[in-house]
Structure formats: C-alpha cells, structure tokens
Amino acid sequence: MRYIDVQSSHQVCTVKHEVDGKLSLQPGLNYVRSTKAAMAQQLGGSARAVSPLFTADDLALRVRALTRSDLAQLACIGA
Structure with a gap:
C-alpha cells in the first residue's frame, strides 16, 4: 500500500x-477529507500534465480552486 501523493495519485x-513484481494500491485523491471530486480530478491530472510539482506554491498556482484549508490538509497527510 502506498500513500496519497499529489505527484502520483x-x-x-x-x-x-512495483519493480519487485508485486502489486500495490495507490489511494486516490478523493480520499483526502474535504477534497471535492472536481478538485481531486484537477489534482490527479492537469496539475501534473506540464511538469512535476515542486512546491506547495506551485501546486496552488496550478490548481486555483484549492483553498488554504485544502493545502493544509494535503500537507498534513504528507501528500
């Protein structure tokens, strides 16, 4: 089992x-409390489409719908 990650979820x-041939479950962004479906979809696709995310500010710029509360929740869970 993997963790929720804005880079790969x-x-x-x-x-x-996995490289060792095993399978693992990558939880979806829709499991983040307070994240709406449309926001999870934006996080899961378009936010990473151009290039990897580097900072929380980078994420906030790419997904304008994220509130401070959303960003704090993502940071709290280590995503």
Missing part, C-alpha cells in the same frame, strides 16, 4: 506494479 485508487 489519480482521482480514484489505482493498482501499481
């Missing part, structure tokens, strides 16, 4: 193939 849970 999609809107819904996905199964990932």
